Amino acid sequence: MSLRSPLGRVRGLGSAKSGTEHFWMQRVTAVALIPLTLWFVYSVIALAGEDHATATAWLQAPTTAVLMIVMIAATFHHMQLGLQVVIEDYVHGEGVKIASLMVMKGASLLLAVAAAFAVLKVAFGG
Amino acid sequence: MSNGDRPLSPHLQIYAWQWTMALSILHRASGVGLAVGTVIMVWWLMALANGASAFDVVQTVIAHWFGKLCLLGWTWALFYHLCNGIRHLVWDTGRGFELDTARNSGYLVFAASVVFTVLAWIAGYSAMGGM
Numbered sequence: 001m002s003l004r005s006p007l008g009r010v011r012g013l014g015s016a017k018s019g020t021e022h023f024w025m026q027r028v029t030a031v032a033l034i035p036l037t038l039w040f041v042y043s044v045i046a047l048a049g050e051d052h053a054t055a056t057a058w059l060q061a062p063t064t065a066v067l068m069i070v071m072i073a074a075t076f077h078h079m080q081l082g083l084q085v086v087i088e089d090y091v092h093g094e095g096v097k098i099a100s101l102m103v104m105k106g107a108s109l110l111l112a113v114a115a116a117f118a119v120l121k122v123a124f125g126g
Numbered sequence: 127m128s129n130g131d132r133p134l135s136p137h138l139q140i141y142a143w144q145w146t147m148a149l150s151i152l153h154r155a156s157g158v159g160l161a162v163g164t165v166i167m168v169w170w171l172m173a174l175a176n177g178a179s180a181f182d183v184v185q186t187v188i189a190h191w192f193g194k195l196c197l198l199g200w201t202w203a204l205f206y207h208l209c210n211g212i213r214h215l216v217w218d219t220g221r222g223f224e225l226d227t228a229r230n231s232g233y234l235v236f237a238a239s240v241v242f243t244v245l246a247w248i249a250g251y252s253a254m255g256g257m
């Protein structure tokens with residue numbers, strides 16, 4: 001059962017087909033990405049030139065694996081929201097626009113799942 | 127709903143090119159660049175999961191001068207987008223729109239992105255034990 005009132009449900013479905021959700025999630029993920037990407041850059045620098053065993057050991061540490069999953073989620077969510085705006089700005093034909101958005105969202109999801117799966121596989125020692 | 131009489135803003139080409147405009151489009155360009163860069167990140171993670179020989183292939187490609195050039199571009203795109211993203215978040219609070227403040231924060235963001243990129247690469251090379 002939804003606790004939202006009919007008015008609440010209707011709101012945000014004007015001609016833009018959404019409310020402030022998109023704008024807000026772009027900001028929330030942006031804030032999350034500040035520490036996450038700094039940590040990731042730091043990690044990549046520390047791993048520069050290291051071999052497979054060292055990189056595996058790094059990713060198998062629970063803290064690393066958890067932070068990586070969170071970073072992957074924030075990155076691809078933010079990326080997909082951002083690219084949507086870029087496509088909406090430059091692609092004007094309705095059909096091409098919808099097709100471009102579908103391809104872009106599909107590719108983002110695929111990349112996100114692949115990244116998360118790789119992290120989990122390494123973390124669980126596969 | 128179409129109203130032919132409404133005033134339209136002049137086309138983009140009419141405006142004199144300005145520093146702040148360049149930085150603005152660069153936020154979008156760096157965002158798209160970072161999106162392309164995620165493919166490398168996913169490839170790197172998949173290779174790590176696939177084992178030592180797959181991982182060595184990625185490491186070799188990245189160590190090539192062209193791989194390094196891409197990585198350098200990606201580092202700068204990330205630092206620029208991050209710094210300018212913070213500038214955006216400050217704007218979202220309604221602050222920093224005065225003309226000279228906006229111009230100066232632009233200079234600051236640009237300089238910071240270059241400095242952070244150089245520092246990151248110095249750190250990377252020293253982590254590998256020098257050149």
Ligand code: HEM
Nearest residue numbers: 030033034037079082083085154157158160161208211214
């Ligand atoms: C590091 C922390 C990051 C911060 C603080 C940040 C911040 C932001 C902000 C505030 C916006 C909205 C700008 C606007 O309203 O015009 C934005 C847009 C965008 N971001 Fe990020 N971002 C970060 C990381 C990333 C990453 C890692 C990616 C890609 C994988 C990315 C891709 C994009 C894209 C494609 C846009 C849309 C650009 C546009 O509409 O012009 N961002 N970012």
